[in-house]
Every structure is written in C-alpha cells, then in structure tokens.
Amino acid sequence: MSEKNQNQTLAAENNEANDPKIVNGKKVLNAVGKRKIFYCISLSLIALFIVLSLTIKPKVAIEFKGGTILTYTYEGEIAVKDVNKVISDTLNMDAVVTKGEDSQSDSKTIKISFSSSKGISDDKQNKLKAALVEKFADNNIEVFETNDVEASNGMNFFFKCLVACIFAMVITIIYIAFRFRNIGGLSAGVFSVVALFHDMCMVYGCFVICRFDISANFMAVMLTILGYSINATIIIYDRIRENERILGKKLTLDQLVNLSVTQTLGRSIHTTVTTVLAMATVCIVCVICGVSSIISFAFPLIIGMLAGVYSSNCIAPTLWVLWKDHSAKKAKTSGKKTASSKQVSRR
Numbered sequence: 001m002s003e004k005n006q007n008q009t010l011a012a013e014n015n016e017a018n019d020p021k022i023v024n025g026k027k028v029l030n031a032v033g034k035r036k037i038f039y040c041i042s043l044s045l046i047a048l049f050i051v052l053s054l055t056i057k058p059k060v061a062i063e064f065k066g067g068t069i070l071t072y073t074y075e076g077e078i079a080v081k082d083v084n085k086v087i088s089d090t091l092n093m094d095a096v097v098t099k100g101e102d103s104q105s106d107s108k109t110i111k112i113s114f115s116s117s118k119g120i121s122d123d124k125q126n127k128l129k130a131a132l133v134e135k136f137a138d139n140n141i142e143v144f145e146t147n148d149v150e151a152s153n154g155m156n157f158f159f160k161c162l163v164a165c166i167f168a169m170v171i172t173i174i175y176i177a178f179r180f181r182n183i184g185g186l187s188a189g190v191f192s193v194v195a196l197f198h199d200m201c202m203v204y205g206c207f208v209i210c211r212f213d214i215s216a217n218f219m220a221v222m223l224t225i226l227g228y229s230i231n232a233t234i235i236i237y238d239r240i241r242e243n244e245r246i247l248g249k250k251l252t253l254d255q256l257v258n259l260s261v262t263q264t265l266g267r268s269i270h271t272t273v274t275t276v277l278a279m280a281t282v283c284i285v286c287v288i289c290g291v292s293s294i295i296s297f298a299f300p301l302i303i304g305m306l307a308g309v310y311s312s313n314c315i316a317p318t319l320w321v322l323w324k325d326h327s328a329k330k331a332k333t334s335g336k337k338t339a340s341s342k343q344v345s346r347r
Contacts, residue, residue, distance in 0.1 A: 029258060029261055031258055042315065062113045069147045071111045071112075072142060072143055086128075090128055184327075206303040228304075229308030243259055268313065275305055
C-alpha cells in the first residue's frame with residue numbers, strides 16, 4: 001500500500017472514531033448521543049400525565065367504579081347525541097349511551113350507563129324516564145331493564161390483569177437475562193421492562209387526554225402493547241449481540257448500539273405501520289358510524305405502538321449503555337482502590 005493510501009485510511013479511521021454518525025464505514029443514527037433529549041421528552045410527558053390526573057381526573061368506567069345501567073326499548077329512530085342532551089339537561093350527569101337490539105323480543109334498545117359508587121336513585125330514574133318520554137313522544141319509550149353494578153367485580157378483573165402484567169414483566173426479565181447473558185442480560189431485561197412501563201404510561205396518558213373511560217379496553221390495550229413492544233426490544237438486543245460477536249472490539253459500546261438500532265429501526269417501523277394503518281382505518285370507520293366503544297381501544301393502541309417503537313429504539317438500549325458505562329467506571333474505580341490498598345500494605 002502506498003503512503004498516500006495509508007494516510008487516507010488513517011484519516012478515514014480517525015474521522016470514524018471522532019464522528020458518532022459513522023460506524024464501520026456506514027452512517028448511523030446517534031441514538032446514544034441524543035439520549036438526554038429522549039429522557040427529557042419522556043419524563044416531561046409522564047409529568048404532564050400526572051398533573052392532568054390530579055387536576056381533571058381520569059374517567060372510570062362503570063365496571064370499575066360501579067353504578068347503574070338503565071335499558072329502554074323504543075321504536076323508530078333516536079340519535080345518541082339527543083339522548084345525551086336529555087340526560088345532561090335533566091340530571092346534570094355524564095353517562096355512556098349505546099344503542100342495541102334485544103334478541104328475544106327483536107326490540108330496539110338504548111342502554112344508559114351511569115358510573116357512580118352510590119348508584120342512581122329511583123327519583124332520578126323516574127325523572128329521566130319522564131324527560132325521555134316527553135322528548136321522544138313518538139318513539140314509545142318503555143323501561144326494559146334496570147341493573148346496579150358493583151365495583152368489586154370490576155376491581156377483581158383489574159387486579160387480575162395487573163397481576164398478569166407483573167408476571168409477564170418478571171418472565172421477560174428472566175428470559176432476556178438467560179438469552180442475552182453474554183452481553184449482560186439481566187440489566188438488558190430490566191431496562192426492557194422500564195421501556196414497557198414507559199409505553200403503558202403513554203397509553204394511560206392517551207386515555208386521560210382523550211377522556212376515554214378506564215375500562216376493559218384499557219386493560220386490553222395494555223396487554224396487547226406488552227407483546228408488541230417487548231418483541232421490538234428483543235430484536236435490538238439480538239442485533240447488539242450479533243454485532244458484538246462479528247465486529248468484536250472494533251467498535252465502542254456506543255457505536256455498537258447505534259449501529260444495531262439503525263439496522264433494526266426500519267424493520268420495527270414497517271411492522272408497526274402495518275398495525276397502525278389497520279387501527280387508523282378502524283378509528284375512521286368508527287367516527288363515521290358513531291361507534292365510540294371501539295375507538296377507545298383502537299386509538300390508544302396506535303399511541304401505544306408508536307411509543308413502543310420509540311422506547312425500544314431510544315429508551316431501553318440507551319439506558320442499557322448508560323448502566324454498562326456506570327458499571328465499567330465503578331469497576332475501574334474499585335480496581336484502583338484495591339491496587340492502592342495493596343501498595344500501602346506492602347509499604
């Protein structure tokens with residue numbers, strides 16, 4: 001090799017060492033270098049959700065809070081928004097109104113759900129019926145069924161789902177710790193769970209901001225996000241392990257993670273976009289048809305999946321790098337202290 005070529009090679013190597021955007025001769029995303037920005041964004045959003053929870057308070061569905069469900073039969077056509085206006089004007093209360101059909105009598109039904117730990121008194125029920133009959137005089141409204149819902153049943157379901165989430169996180173840590181033990185699997189597993197918690201916070205924030213009821217849909221979205229998000233994180237760890245085996249000591253830890261994130265980001269985005277587009281289509285159809293119950297599942301799922309891509313690429317691996325650097329510095333410091341103590345003892 002000529003002296004000119006050698007100088008060019010050395011210059012390229014120096015540029016690569018000094019430029020975090022170039023790894024192994026390829027341009028990569030500097031995810032590790034931007035980690036402080038990622039952490040500030042996530043922490044700011046979580047702080048916002050906490051403040052909103054304390055100020056406007058999340059809406060809790062009837063199955064978790066308890067309350068009363070009133071079902072009426074009717075004829076002709078009745079708009080849900082008109083029923084909501086009657087409820088607001090008569091009782092000054094919020095309610096979930098859904099239309100349906102009784103399979104036995106083939107009658108059209110309208111179901112009104114009130115979330116209240118004390119339920120709805122008979123006087124209020126009679127007052128509401130009189131207002132509905134007056135407003136929809138041509139629809140022959142009749143009381144079909146009245147049910148009081150206890151919050152204990154919903155809370156049992158909530159705690160079972162919570163236990164399932166915690167169990168899934170523990171299994172995830174154990175699995176990643178075993179599978180990626182060559183690159184410090186235990187810490188990788190812990191930070192993958194931190195990323196999962198981050199995604200759950202984003203989903204919760206979506207429910208609070210959009211004023212969706214905390215219901216069975218909330219738990220369904222949480223359990224769905226667990227599977228999607230952890231899969232993207234495992235793929236990144238797998239690529240980190242593979243690059244470390246192939247490239248060895250050619251790259252620093254920061255470069256290794258940046259390269260691995262860049263290589264897997266496209267796959268993560270393509271996988272997520274497929275599901276996001278499907279859920280976005282569902283949301284559009286629901287808005288057109290006025291089906292609000294499905295929107296409270298589909299839209300938060302979109303937010304959770306987008307948060308999953310973000311946390312899997314920007315939170316979990318960068319936190320892992322931060323921990324590895326901390327552990328290396330700590331080991332180096334303790335090694336120096338040990339050496340110093342040995343020298344003192346010899347003297």
